[in-house]
Amino acid sequence: MTEDIEQVAQRYGRYTTFGAIVITLVWHIGYDLTVTVTGWDGFRWPVLAAVSWVAYTAIAAYAGVVLVRTYTGPTRVLELAIAVLAADVAVMVAGQPQDLLGPSNWGWGSVGWLGVMLFWNRPRWRSELTAFLAVNAGGMLAAMAVAGMLDRVSIAKYLMVMAGSITLQVGYMVGCHTLRVRAEDAVTLARRLAADDAWRESARSIHADRIRRYAAIRDVAESLLTQLADGADPGDPRVREDCTAGAMRLRRLITEREDVPDELVSALREHIDAAERRQVLVTAPPFGGSFPELPEGVREDLLRGPIEALDGARSRARVTVSAMSTMVSVAVVADNDDLPVSATPVREPSGVVVTYQRQGGEVWVNSIWQDP
Numbered sequence: 001m002t003e004d005i006e007q008v009a010q011r012y013g014r015y016t017t018f019g020a021i022v023i024t025l026v027w028h029i030g031y032d033l034t035v036t037v038t039g040w041d042g043f044r045w046p047v048l049a050a051v052s053w054v055a056y057t058a059i060a061a062y063a064g065v066v067l068v069r070t071y072t073g074p075t076r077v078l079e080l081a082i083a084v085l086a087a088d089v090a091v092m093v094a095g096q097p098q099d100l101l102g103p104s105n106w107g108w109g110s111v112g113w114l115g116v117m118l119f120w121n122r123p124r125w126r127s128e129l130t131a132f133l134a135v136n137a138g139g140m141l142a143a144m145a146v147a148g149m150l151d152r153v154s155i156a157k158y159l160m161v162m163a164g165s166i167t168l169q170v171g172y173m174v175g176c177h178t179l180r181v182r183a184e185d186a187v188t189l190a191r192r193l194a195a196d197d198a199w200r201e202s203a204r205s206i207h208a209d210r211i212r213r214y215a216a217i218r219d220v221a222e223s224l225l226t227q228l229a230d231g232a233d234p235g236d237p238r239v240r241e242d243c244t245a246g247a248m249r250l251r252r253l254i255t256e257r258e259d260v261p262d263e264l265v266s267a268l269r270e271h272i273d274a275a276e277r278r279q280v281l282v283t284a285p286p287f288g289g290s291f292p293e294l295p296e297g298v299r300e301d302l303l304r305g306p307i308e309a310l311d312g313a314r315s316r317a318r319v320t321v322s323a324m325s326t327m328v329s330v331a332v333v334a335d336n337d338d339l340p341v342s343a344t345p346v347r348e349p350s351g352v353v354v355t356y357q358r359q360g361g362e363v364w365v366n367s368i369w370q371d372p
Helices: 002-038 046-070 077-094 107-118 125-146 152-229 237-255 263-277 298-311
Strands: 281-283 316-323 327-334 353-359 362-370
Touching: 002 046, 002 107, 002 152, 046 077, 046 107, 077 107, 077 125, 107 125, 107 152, 125 152, 152 237, 263 281, 263 298, 263 316, 263 327, 298 316, 298 327, 298 353, 298 362
Parallel strands: 281 316
Antiparallel strands: 316 327, 327 362, 353 362
């Protein structure tokens, strides 16, 4: 569920970004290019208008490439914003003064869309976009004052175009930002719920493990006490062995701690319990520490050799586990005569190295994994 919500949030971020690019380019090609071509003869300097259009297009293409890669506006945004406003002024200068509010002066209503791309998803996009649009609006108003076009009709046209374009541009950016924020909030909430579920599952697992240990402790103590109550001779070697095995198992069960259940430790404990049921004396210090995340196949390779040694133990075994942030080691010493050993370390495909050593009637198996 969390992954699905994260994918939805990523789609919101991706497609709203693509929408900003598409709107800007379609507007610039569909409207700006059209009015530039159709009003070519009306410009004082048509080449300047064409150069401005090309410069606008180049900046839009560059910003679009950056957005597709990073979903954030370009880093050198100040220089690009100045270049865009310069192109806007060039379009004003290229036209006739009487056409300042005409269709051929496309820059002042269009550059806001390019501003949306430049300031997209930046930390201070609100203040940056506001300043950019304010400079654009102020520049157009100054040009109208120079051209002597501050009459009521001209001011009304100016306000209508400014209000319409700014509403569309800022509205799109604010709406998309709100969508992204809500999607990110949903992802955060989903992660919290997943963490709560994992914590509850961990708590249930810990509780079940405690119940298992308490039941095992009760069974061991009950069995020993029942033998003694039934008249078993404490001096009988068999009874003494049973008491020794029971005491060792009781000590291990009482000292076991597993605040964060781990599959490797759980698998080892199952085989330790099975060995103890065969009357094998197993010494196993408490498995503590924090186990790192193991790649696929590593856990199986770590356990294979030591478990074979433990499962074949005749009467005694010692199990140790060591873990650090980048290393895990599992070792077993057992009186196992049947386990085949290798004279040289065995290197598994997963990166686990297994070392064997036999001395007398005992075999030592140590498997180690280290994060490359």
